[in-house]
Amino acid sequence: MRRPAIDAVDELETFLRVLLEIRSVGPLLPAVAVAIVVYLGLQPEHSAKMGELQELLKISQQRTSQLCHSLARKGLVRLTPLPEDRRSVRVQLTSKSLRLIDK
Numbered sequence: 001m002r003r004p005a006i007d008a009v010d011e012l013e014t015f016l017r018v019l020l021e022i023r024s025v026g027p028l029l030p031a032v033a034v035a036i037v038v039y040l041g042l043q044p045e046h047s048a049k050m051g052e053l054q055e056l057l058k059i060s061q062q063r064t065s066q067l068c069h070s071l072a073r074k075g076l077v078r079l080t081p082l083p084e085d086r087r088s089v090r091v092q093l094t095s096k097s098l099r100l101i102d103k
Helices: 004-025 031-042 050-057 061-073 095-102
Strands: 047-049 077-082 085-093
Touching: 031 047, 031 050, 031 061, 031 077, 031 085, 031 095, 047 050, 050 061, 050 085, 061 077, 061 085, 085 095
Parallel strands: none
Antiparallel strands: 047 085, 077 085
């Protein structure tokens, strides 16, 4: 039986733990960037389309792209153009970010 309140607390706990862990690794990342990492960590394949992240976070396409590219420069995500639509990009966690989430 699903318990939404407990699931929400668990996800918040994961978010806060990853936020603290990522911030201890290097320069500060905006909380919304950490939210991207946590969201991807909760996905079955640890990935999502950039457009999906934009819709979820209710931020502009430009801001989503900036955040994802910043995470990619830090080695936390990998950006892969989708062959079926060159305008779409898949954002996937790297082994480095998976280790941070699993701590």
